[in-house]
Amino acid sequence: MINVYKLGQYTPGGSCVHKMHPLSKIIVVIALSIIIFRAGAFVLAAVGGFLAAIMLLSRLTVKYVLKAIRPALPFFALLFLVHLFCTGGTPIPPFPLWHVSITYEGLRQGALLVWRFVLLVLSASLLTMVTSPSELIIGMERLLKPLRFLGISSSDLAVMLSLALRFMPALLEEIDRIREARLARGADFNKGSLLKRTKAITSLAIPLTLNTFRRAEELAAAMEARGYRRGPRTYLKELTMAPLDYIVIGAAVIAGVASFIFS
Amino acid sequence: MNSKKASLRGMVYASMFGAMTALGAYITIPLHPVPITLQSLFSNLAGALLGGYLGALSQVIYVLLGVMGLPVFAGGKAGLGVLLGPTGGYLIGFVVGTYLIGKIIEVKEKPGLTRVLFSMIVGHIAIYGLGIIQLSVVAKLSLAKAVAVGVIPFLAGDALKIIAAAVIALKVRDWIKF
Numbered sequence: 001m002i003n004v005y006k007l008g009q010y011t012p013g014g015s016c017v018h019k020m021h022p023l024s025k026i027i028v029v030i031a032l033s034i035i036i037f038r039a040g041a042f043v044l045a046a047v048g049g050f051l052a053a054i055m056l057l058s059r060l061t062v063k064y065v066l067k068a069i070r071p072a073l074p075f076f077a078l079l080f081l082v083h084l085f086c087t088g089g090t091p092i093p094p095f096p097l098w099h100v101s102i103t104y105e106g107l108r109q110g111a112l113l114v115w116r117f118v119l120l121v122l123s124a125s126l127l128t129m130v131t132s133p134s135e136l137i138i139g140m141e142r143l144l145k146p147l148r149f150l151g152i153s154s155s156d157l158a159v160m161l162s163l164a165l166r167f168m169p170a171l172l173e174e175i176d177r178i179r180e181a182r183l184a185r186g187a188d189f190n191k192g193s194l195l196k197r198t199k200a201i202t203s204l205a206i207p208l209t210l211n212t213f214r215r216a217e218e219l220a221a222a223m224e225a226r227g228y229r230r231g232p233r234t235y236l237k238e239l240t241m242a243p244l245d246y247i248v249i250g251a252a253v254i255a256g257v258a259s260f261i262f263s
Numbered sequence: 264m265n266s267k268k269a270s271l272r273g274m275v276y277a278s279m280f281g282a283m284t285a286l287g288a289y290i291t292i293p294l295h296p297v298p299i300t301l302q303s304l305f306s307n308l309a310g311a312l313l314g315g316y317l318g319a320l321s322q323v324i325y326v327l328l329g330v331m332g333l334p335v336f337a338g339g340k341a342g343l344g345v346l347l348g349p350t351g352g353y354l355i356g357f358v359v360g361t362y363l364i365g366k367i368i369e370v371k372e373k374p375g376l377t378r379v380l381f382s383m384i385v386g387h388i389a390i391y392g393l394g395i396i397q398l399s400v401v402a403k404l405s406l407a408k409a410v411a412v413g414v415i416p417f418l419a420g421d422a423l424k425i426i427a428a429a430v431i432a433l434k435v436r437d438w439i440k441f
Contacts, residue, residue: 009332009334009341010332029343030343033343033344033347037347037401068341068342071334071340072340072345072348075349075350078412079349079402079404082404082408082412083403086408109403113402113403117344117348117349120344120347120348121340121342121344121345121348122344123343123344124330124332124341124342124343124344124345125332125341125342125344127332127342127343128331128332128341128342129332131332133331133332133333136331136332137331140327140330140331156274157323157324157327159274159278160274160275160277160278160281160320160324161278161324161327161328161331163275163278163279163282164278164279164281164282164285164324164325164328165282165328165333167278167279167282168282168285168286168333171279171282171283171286172286172289175286175289175290197292197423198423198426198427200292201292201299201301201304201423201424201427202427202430202431202434204290205301205304205305205308205427205431206431206434206435208283209283209308209312209431209435210435210438212279212280212283213276213279213435213438213439215279216272216275216276216279217272217275219275220270220271220272220274220275223271223275224271228271230271230274
């Protein structure tokens with residue numbers, strides 16, 4: 001069984017980073033990602049220092065933060081190797097051996113690229129470690145407000161996100177139930193020909209899809225019965241922007257725009 | 264169509280399919296060389312069953328769930344960094360591909376297996392196309408290398424999933440009311 005409560009990386013805390021408005025934290029992460037893509041080695045080191053400072057401020061342990069990049073590591077390693085072996089330039093002795101060659105340029109380019117991606121993943125993970133999912137939804141609703149010019153309402157999106165979040169544990173249970181029912185009848189997902197495996201997929205996905213639609217319908221009916229209507233809504237916990245938030249947003253926007261223009 | 268777009272029921276369906284696509288990352292079926300996960304199966308189903316607009320909306324929800332930090336992107340990754348990183352193009356491809364699938368299927372009242380299969384192949388071309396473009400631009404790889412890393416390992420599994428998705432869509436669609 002997949003542990004539902006492990007989904008998400010939020011660690012509660014009372015630090016000043018935790019208490020900031022989610023919108024300003026999201027804007028900082030967006031600015032950082034622009035900077036990371038445009039910057040050279042020196043600025044990248046500075047960004048690393050900045051992230052380490054945030055980590056200390058929000059009292060997260062190094063071990064916990066590093067866990068966030070682990071899933072991405074194999075792919076990063078692959079990218080590094082591709083660059084290492086496939087970039088032309090001055091070969092590092094004892095290469096070239098046979099037809100294989102490693103160059104200084106490849107080593108530098110690969111290392112810089114992987115460092116960039118590690119910083120990118122770290123900055124986003126830090127955001128989700130210090131901001132609860134419901135706060136993030138509020139922040140995203142604020143951030144996506146301009147989408148209304150495209151005819152998409154950001155408050156609708158926020159409601160849909162909360163619904164999806166709320167239903168993931170239920171769906172996980174559903175999947176487990178179907179899987180166990182199949183196992184009890186002697187089905188095996190790990191063996192058999194291609195045709196058998198395709199059938200195994202459909203035998204899992206058809207009941208899941210039908211049950212999901214039934215649940216969704218019940219939920220929609222329940223919401224209608226309670227008078228839900230679309231449009232602006234209020235929150236259980238209203239968040240307000242502090243002066244610090246405006247300063248942080250201003251600094252992030254300036255830094256982002258500056259790095260976009262100057263590098 | 265317009266009533267479908269605006270209905271609360273459609274909204275709930277879309278968020279459900281967003282959640283299902285997210286959970287698809289956790290249902291793996293072993294296959295060589297790369298094990299299959301069911302994300303793209305559910306994204307294809309969303310397009311085929313919900314139509315273009317709601318299908319695309321469900322994938323936007325999926326991407327936003329991941330951006331919020333739930334480990335729902337392939338391999339348990341999460342965060343805005345993934346969307347902007349080398350593999351982020353596939354996620355944008357999910358949104359665009361699902362929209363195309365829905366639009367191609369919506370043309371006919373009761374599309375047959377061929378049309379459904381065709382739409383899903385078009386959808387996958389969109390997913391791969393956008394995925395490779397971002398992979399080669401962001402990771403500074405040539406297009407050929409990007410194809411070797413980002414398309415070829417997944418082809419067999421995706422062919423299997425397209426067939427499964429089309430079969431499921433045809434079996435399930437009569438049970439869904441808007």
